Amino acid sequence: MGFGNQSESFVEKKSPRKKKDGGNEEEEEEETGCWVRLRFMGSCMSSRSRVDNSLSGRTATPYAESKPEKEKSRDQQVVSVSSTTTTSNAETASSTPKYSEELKVASQLRKFTFIDLKLATRNFRPESLLGEGGFGCVFKGWIEENGTAPVKPGTGLTVAVKTLNVEGLQGHKEWLAEVDFLGNLPHPNLVKLVGYCIEDDHRLLVYEFMPRGSLENHLFRRSLPLPWSIRMKVALGAAKGLAFLHEEAQRPVIYRDFKTSNILLDADYNAKLSDFGLAKDGPEGDKSHVSTRVMGTYGYAAPEYVMTGHLTSKSDVYSFGVVLLEMLTGRRSMDKNRPNGEHNLVEWARPHLGDKRSFFRILDPRLEGHFSIKGAQKAAQLAAQCLSRDPKARPRMSEVVETLKPLPNLKDMASSSYYFQTMQSDRVRLLNITNLTHHRNQEQKNHRLHWRIEAEKLHRQWTTVCR
Secondary structure, three states, X not given: OOOOXXXXXXXXXXXXXXXXXXXXXXXXXXXXXXXOOHHHOOOOOOOOOEEEOOOOOOEOEEEOOOOOHHHOOOOEEEEOEOOOOOOOHHHHHHHOOOHHHHOOOOOOOEEOOHHHHHHHOOOXXXXXXXXXXXXXXXXXXXXXXXXXXXXXXXXXXXXXXXXXOOOOOOOHHHHHHHHHHHHHOOOOOEOOEEEEEEXXXXXXXXXXXXXXXXXXXXXXXXXOOOOHHHHHHHHHHHHXXXXXXXXXXXXXXXXXXXXXXXXXXXXXXXXXXXXXXXXXXXXXXXXXXXXXXXXXXXXXXXXXXXXHOEEOHHHHHHHHHHHXXXXXXXXXXXXXXXXXXXXXXXXXXXXXXXOOOHHHHHXXXXXXXXXXXXXXXXXXXXXXXXXXXXXXXXXXXXHHHHHHOOHHHOOOEHHHOHHHHHHHHHXXXXXXXXXXXXXXXXXXXXXXXXXXXXXXXXXXXXXXXXX
């Protein structure tokens, strides 16, 4: 879920209700802020909440990330939950003895009061809403550059304030994971956690504001296509973030939910990973994997992880391959609106990735030839390696970074290539032949229908004469 300025509003706004007799101003604000009482920081889950299906066929768990109505079922959370382990967030919170004992945070994080963040976001009003997810709502706010006090909108430091929805999928445990990982893992390609608030029922996180929103928005919701060089720049930045988690952090971390909506972009299109609620410490010592419940997002999760629950860094590498494929093709990992055989992006594209000639056919047509031929070939080969069915055959993320480094700067544009122009001509010719064939078939069909109607008329007239 992005913490950026997303012009395509994620959440439909409702008009404020009138203040009832005997009510106070605080109660009126509670009814307008993200449709719910501010005391519980809102259940920002609208009627467009998506139902997440378990790949194992067990209990389905709801997950919400506000999107346009027509796209509400595009992404589905993969959550295997047994009935004996399923608990509400409220129960989890009430059963936690002392949150302060669990909270281990870096000293540089700022500790906010709830009233400070309430004022910084203008009372969590809908106009400040950036988006929502399984954790809760994300609001835009303004605070002091080096402090915690709220300031006038447009001044000071712009931040994204994420609130815990006590009735949502993710709860206190995921909140702690966010603070633990992001609070202790500073890196240019991980979104910066500014601070947190833990006060009564309130759990809030304060992040740096990412003005260009998520990669998902740029790939799938905006009318203008993301340029090739920027796509490769974003891929490189995201790869550096994963490589840091896997190979450079003091303790290895498996991200577990790598997808386009969790890749945020700053003003210069530098990619940063966000949402560490599902992250896990990687295996240490002689252990080869971590055994967990299967959680993630349908279409991105590695097949061996889905089948066994064995989580390794190569699970993240597979997810990176899916995202890289989305960037190459301009298609979502799962899209039921596509023709049969094209719903699953990986299965549709896999046969073309190793073919130097046919892989051009799966590239995003909106690029219109404005991409590097060598770069596209290298990226397609890399995606194929990351998506290998054998986890051991997948590259390490540091190797992925080295492969991607030169790609943003390659200048051999396909639009000026004789081969690409020939291929485009062949594609147009094939399209014209297909349209002509369809037109002729339709004419023949109409012709046959016409004579059948005429024959039926003659038959009825002859039957009437015979009588």
